Structure formats: C-alpha cells, structure tokens
C-alpha cells in the first residue's frame with residue numbers, strides 16, 4: 276500500500292469507524308438490501324461511443340475548501356440536461372460535506388447511473404453502496420493487492436460496478452491484477468493535492484483493456500479533449516462543474 280498522505284489516512288480511518296457502526300447492524304441485512312436494489316448501467320454508459328462526462332456533486336474538498344452549497348436533486352437534473360452520462364456523488368460528511376441523503380436525492384432526480392464517491396475500506400460499505408448506487412469507488416492506495424481483488428469480486432457479486440482509482444504505475448498494475456474493468460486515474464495526488472493531467476497521459480497506455488476514466492483537475496473543454504486524445508473513455512469533473520455546469524455541456528459536445 277502506498278505511503279498515503281495524512282488526509283487520506285484520516286479519511287480512511289473515519290470511514291473504518293463508520294463501517295464498524297454499519298456492520299454492527301448486521302451484515303446479512305446489508306446483503307439483502309444490496310440484492311434487492313435495481314441498477315442503472317454505469318459501465319455501459321461509460322463504454323458507449325464518444326467521451327462520457329461523469330459530473331460530480333461536491334460541496335467542498337480538502338484541496339479546494341468550500342466550493343458552494345448545492346441541492347443534489349437540482350444539481351443532478353442540471354447535469355443531466357447538460358449532457359452528463361453519469362453522476363458522482365460525494366457521501367463523505369466531514370471534509371466533503373456529503374451524505375447518503377445527497378446520493379438518494381440525486382439518483383431520484385435523474386435517470387443517470389450514479390457513482391458513490393467515498394473512502395470505501397470495508398465490505399459493509401460496498402454492500403451499502405450496492406443498495407443505493409450503481410457504482411462504488413475503490414481507491415487502490417487504501418488496499419493491498421489481495422484486498423483490492425476481494426472487493427472488486429464482491430462488487431461484482433452484488434451487482435455494483437467498481438471504479439478502481441489509481442495514481443501511479445504500481446497501482447495501475449494492482450487494479451488490472453485485481454480484475455478491475457473500470458479504472459480511474461486521479462490526476463490529483465491525494466498526499467499533497469498537486470494536479471498533473473500528465474498523470475493520465477502516462478498511465479493510459481497501461482490500461483488499454485479496461486474502461487478508462489480521467490479524474491480531477493479538468494477545468495476546460497480543452498483539458499477534456501487532451502484526456503480524450505490520451506485514450507479516456509470518460510472524464511470525471513467536480514469543482515469546475517460545480518462552479519460552471521455549462522462546462523459539462525461543452526465537454527459533452529466533444530466528438
């Protein structure tokens with residue numbers, strides 16, 4: 276596991292505490308809820324022809340601070356009108372000011388597949404996501420290779436797509452070895468919040484067999500075009516789309 280930054284460690288530790296509470300309610304119940312949930316094809320939406328935009332609902336972040344207040348239902352409907360193919364919703368409460376209620380309301384207000392964006396570190400959280408969303412984020416830096424493979428398999432068993440997020444070559448190899456079918460390259464280093472779109476350009480050739488998502492630091496349609504030219508099937512845009520949803524429409528118009 277990469278020696279990750281203190282913010283990432285703190286977020287993962289908080290997620291572990293929440294997962295323990297979740298688990299205390301009974302893991303069987305979580306399996307039942309996951310099994311009953313309907314699904315919208317997250318992976319299919321990203322794999323369809325043309326550059327897909329995953330538009331994120333994020334009120335704040337450690338790197339940007341407070342971004343802006345948002346009603347998740349209004350934001351979801353606005354993103355859908357602009358041509359987003361999927362939504363990403365932050366559910367981490369402390370540093371991102373998200374919630375499961377945001378996830379529920381965003382998914383209810385649109386027809387788009389929704390990714391639950393949080394610091395998943397436990398089986399219970401995968402099941403919780405499977406009952407409420409169409410995809411779950413697995414950050415490779417938080418797992419050993421064996422753990423990552425186990426969580427990717429679990430996601431497949433309970434019918435939720437897994438977006439495995441990587442930031443370097445080693446993690447890209449881990450994601451492929453774990454059987455990931457969707458890999459997001461985070462252009463932001465979660466240790467120091469530095470952003471380099473070259474990260475996606477460097478790692479993309481390693482990921483040709485899977486659905487490739489370029490995440491973070493995409494501020495203009497030109498940035499998105501650059502990711503497309505480097506092999507991206509999708510771009511995930513948060514802060515810039517929260518500040519200017521019209522950006523989603525400009526990116527969705529890229530052939």
Ligand SMILES: O=P(O)(O)OC[C@@H](O)[C@@H](O)c1c[nH]c2ccccc12
Pocket residue numbers: 331333336392393394440461490491492493511512513514515
């Ligand atoms: O706001 P940006 O620079 O467009 O980044 C969006 C998204 O990639 C970012 O929010 C993100 C990528 N991976 C994460 C993991 C946890 C929380 C957030 C993230």
